[in-house]
Amino acid sequence: MAQPPPRHATMLSLSNSNSNSNSHSNLSSTTTISTPQTQTHLPTPSQSSTGLRVPSNRKTIYDRHLNRSRNAELSRASFAFLFGEMVTYAQRRVTGIQDLERRLNEQGYPLGLRLLDLLFYRTVTGSSSSSALSSSSSTSASPPNRPLRILPLLHLIHGPLWRLLFTRPADALEHSVSPDTPNEYMITDNDPLVNTYISVPKEMSMLNCAAFVAGIIEGVCDGCGFEAKVTAHNQPTEMWPSRTIFLLRFGESVMEREKVLERAGVK
Amino acid sequence: MSSTTKASRIGEELWKTRVDKVNAELVTLTYGTIVAQLCQDYDGNYQEVNKQLEKMGYNIGMRLIEDFLAKSNIGRCANFRETADMISKVGFRIFLNIAPTVTNWTSDNNQFSLVFDENPLADFVELPDDGRAQDELWFSNILCGVLRGALEMVQMQIEAHFVSDVLRGDDATEMRVSLVRYIEDEMPPEEE
Amino acid sequence: MTVFSLIIINKAGGLIYQREFQPGLRKLSTNDYLVLAGTFHGVHAITRTITPKLPLLTPTATASTPTSASSNLASPSGTSTPIPPTTTTTTTTTTTTTTTTTSVAATTYTYPIPGVPATGLESLETDKFRLTCFQTLTGTKFLLFTDPHMANIEVVMKKIYEFYADFVMKNPFYQLEMPVRCEAFDRNLNGWLRGRT
Numbered sequence: 001m002a003q004p005p006p007r008h009a010t011m012l013s014l015s016n017s018n019s020n021s022n023s024h025s026n027l028s029s030t031t032t033i034s035t036p037q038t039q040t041h042l043p044t045p046s047q048s049s050t051g052l053r054v055p056s057n058r059k060t061i062y063d064r065h066l067n068r069s070r071n072a073e074l075s076r077a078s079f080a081f082l083f084g085e086m087v088t089y090a091q092r093r094v095t096g097i098q099d100l101e102r103r104l105n106e107q108g109y110p111l112g113l114r115l116l117d118l119l120f121y122r123t124v125t126g127s128s129s130s131s132a133l134s135s136s137s138s139t140s141a142s143p144p145n146r147p148l149r150i151l152p153l154l155h156l157i158h159g160p161l162w163r164l165l166f167t168r169p170a171d172a173l174e175h176s177v178s179p180d181t182p183n184e185y186m187i188t189d190n191d192p193l194v195n196t197y198i199s200v201p202k203e204m205s206m207l208n209c210a211a212f213v214a215g216i217i218e219g220v221c222d223g224c225g226f227e228a229k230v231t232a233h234n235q236p237t238e239m240w241p242s243r244t245i246f247l248l249r250f251g252e253s254v255m256e257r258e259k260v261l262e263r264a265g266v267k
Numbered sequence: 268m269s270s271t272t273k274a275s276r277i278g279e280e281l282w283k284t285r286v287d288k289v290n291a292e293l294v295t296l297t298y299g300t301i302v303a304q305l306c307q308d309y310d311g312n313y314q315e316v317n318k319q320l321e322k323m324g325y326n327i328g329m330r331l332i333e334d335f336l337a338k339s340n341i342g343r344c345a346n347f348r349e350t351a352d353m354i355s356k357v358g359f360r361i362f363l364n365i366a367p368t369v370t371n372w373t374s375d376n377n378q379f380s381l382v383f384d385e386n387p388l389a390d391f392v393e394l395p396d397d398g399r400a401q402d403e404l405w406f407s408n409i410l411c412g413v414l415r416g417a418l419e420m421v422q423m424q425i426e427a428h429f430v431s432d433v434l435r436g437d438d439a440t441e442m443r444v445s446l447v448r449y450i451e452d453e454m455p456p457e458e459e
Numbered sequence: 460m461t462v463f464s465l466i467i468i469n470k471a472g473g474l475i476y477q478r479e480f481q482p483g484l485r486k487l488s489t490n491d492y493l494v495l496a497g498t499f500h501g502v503h504a505i506t507r508t509i510t511p512k513l514p515l516l517t518p519t520a521t522a523s524t525p526t527s528a529s530s531n532l533a534s535p536s537g538t539s540t541p542i543p544p545t546t547t548t549t550t551t552t553t554t555t556t557t558t559t560t561t562s563v564a565a566t567t568y569t570y571p572i573p574g575v576p577a578t579g580l581e582s583l584e585t586d587k588f589r590l591t592c593f594q595t596l597t598g599t600k601f602l603l604f605t606d607p608h609m610a611n612i613e614v615v616m617k618k619i620y621e622f623y624a625d626f627v628m629k630n631p632f633y634q635l636e637m638p639v640r641c642e643a644f645d646r647n648l649n650g651w652l653r654g655r656t
C-alpha cells in the first residue's frame with residue numbers, strides 16, 4: 001500500500017496564506033502548490049524575504065514573548081462561534097458528510113503542527129511548564145524529547161496536547177485488540193469541547209465535527225514523523241451523549257520502524 | 268464618562284463571573300486557520316477574503332448578540348455613544364477579553380473609532396510577505412462583520428471597516444464604526 | 460414550582476419551538492400552537508402600540524384605532540417587531556404606522572426611545588396557569604406556561620435564554636428564524652428544569 005507523503009512537507013508558517021494547502025499533494029509539486037500567488041504576484045521588485053513593514057513601536061511577533069499567551073484565556077463562546085462558522089463555511093463547499101469531515105480535518109491539521117512546536121518549545125524552556133508534561137508519559141523528570149516510538153507519542157497527545165487545548169487530559173487511550181489491525185489506536189474524549197454546543201441533525205447522524213480535532217492529532221503525528229490517518233467517531237453513552245473516539249491508523253512505514261526500534265531496544 | 272466606567276465595571280464583572288473560558292491559543296489558531304483557508308480558497312484574492320471574513324462575522328454577529336444579551340442582561344442603549352461603550356467595554360471584554368479605546372467621535376455622534384491595543388485574533392500572526400497582503404488584507408475583518416450583524420439585530424444599521432492594522436506595519440489597529448440609521452418597523456436591507 | 464411548557468416565537472410571529480415539561484400534559488394540536496403563537500404575537504404588538512403616550516411635540520397622540528387592531532389580530536404573522544423578515548406583514552405594518560404616525564408625523568424617528576420603551580404584554584394569568592412572555596431586544600419571544608403561584612420566573616426565563624444562546628445560537632446546523640431542532644438544547648433544558656424541582 002502506497003503511503004502518501006507526510007503532509008507537513010507542504011506546511012509553511014501561519015502567516016502564509018497557503019499554510020494548509022492540499023494535504024495530499026505530491027511532494028515534488030510542493031513549491032508550486034503551496035505558494036501559487038507568490039509565484040504569480042511577486043512583481044514588486046524590492047521585495048526580499050524581509051519585505052514586510054513593521055510598526056515603529058515594533059509590535060511584531062518577534063518582539064513579543066511566545067509564552068505571553070500561554071496562560072491566557074478567551075471566551076469559550078468566541079471559539080464556539082468561530083468553529084461554528086468554520087463548519088458552516090465548509091458545509092457550503094462539500095458534497096457530503098465524508099467530504100465535510102475531510103475538510104474539517106484539513107483545517108485542524110496546521111494547528112497540530114504548530115501546537116507540537118509550541119509544546120516542545122515550552123517544555124524545553126520553561127521549567128514550570130514541565131508539570132504539564134511530566135505526569136503523563138515520561139518517567140524521567142527530564143524534558144521530553146520528540147517521541148521515537150508510538151506509545152510515547154500517544155501519551156503526548158493524550159496528556160500534554162489535550163491539556164494545552166482543552167485544559168484536561170483525554171479520557172482513555174487504547175490499542176486495537178484485533179490482530180488484523182495492530183496499527184490502530186484509540187483516544188477517547190467523553191465530551192469534546194468542540195461539540196459542546198453542536199447538535200448534528202438526524203439526517204447527518206454520522207457526522208462528528210471533532211474531525212477538526214482529528215486533524216489536529218494528525219498534524220501532531222505527522223509533525224513527529226509518524227504518518228497517520230486520524231478520524232473521529234461517535235460513541236455516545238447514556239451519560240456522555242457526545243462521547244467521541246479518535247481512531248489513529250499509523251502507516252506501514254511507521255509500523256515497520258516500530259519493529260526495528262523495538263529490536264534495537266529504543267523506548 | 269460615567270457610563271463608560273459603568274460599562275467597564277459590567278464588562279469586568281461578567282468576564283470574571285459569567286464567561287466560560289478556553290485556552291486563548293486555541294481561539295487564535297482556529298481563527299488563523301480560517302483566514303488561511305479563505306486565502307487558499309480565494310486564491311490569494313485578498314479583497315475577496317476581506318469580504319468573506321466580513322460575511323462570516325456578520326453571520327456570527329447575528330447569533331452572538333443573543334449570547335451578549337443573555338449574559339449581560341443589558342437593556343437598550345439610550346444613544347449611540349452608550350452603544351459604543353457597550354461594544355468596547357462589555358462586548359469585546361466578554362468575547363475577547365479586551366476593551367478597545369473608543370475615540371475620534373464625529374460632531375454628530377454618529378461615527379467613532381475603536382483603537383485596539385491588543386488583538387488576540389492576531390497573536391502569532393505575520394502577514395504573507397508577498398508584496399500584497401500588507402496592502403490588501405484586513406486580517407481581523409471578521410470583527411467588522413460581527414459588529415454589523417450584532418447591531419442589526421438590535422435595530423441599528425452600521426458600517427464598520429478597518430483603517431489601520433499593526434499587521435500592516437501601522438502603529439495602531441483602528442476600526443471605524445458609523446451609524447447609518449436606526450431600523451424602525453420596516454423591511455431590513457436584503458442580506459445573505 | 461411547576462413549569463408546564465415553553466413556546467418560542469420568532470421575530471415574524473412564527474412558532475419555532477414548543478415543549479411540555481410535565482409528563483402526560485395534554486397537548487394542543489400543532490395548528491393550535493401555531494395559531495396561539497401568531498395570536499399572541501399580534502396581541503403583544505397591539506398592547507405595545509396602545510401604550511398610552513404623552514404628547515411630545517404634537518398634541519395628537521392617540522391610541523390605535525379598533526379597525527386596524529382587529530386586522531392585526533387576524534394575521535398570525537402580524538408584527539410590530541423592528542425587523543419583520545418577510546413581506547407577509549403588510550396588515551400590521553399598517554397598524555403600526557397608523558399608531559406611530561400620530562406622534563411621528565411632526566417629529567422624525569425617535570426609535571429606540573430614550574428611557575424605557577414600551578414592552579407589550581408581559582404576563583397573562585388565569586386561576587390555573589400563568590403565561591409569562593419575555594421578549595429579547597432582538598424580537599424573539601419566550602412564552603413560559605407555569606403554575607400561577609410560581610415565584611422567580613425571571614430566573615427560569617433568564618436561564619432558558621442562556622440555553623438558547625448556547626445550544627441554539629452556537630449550533631452551526633441551526634438556521635436563524637427556523638424551527639429549533641437542537642437535541643442538546645432539549646437535553647440541557649430538560650435536565651436543568653428537572654434539577655430545580
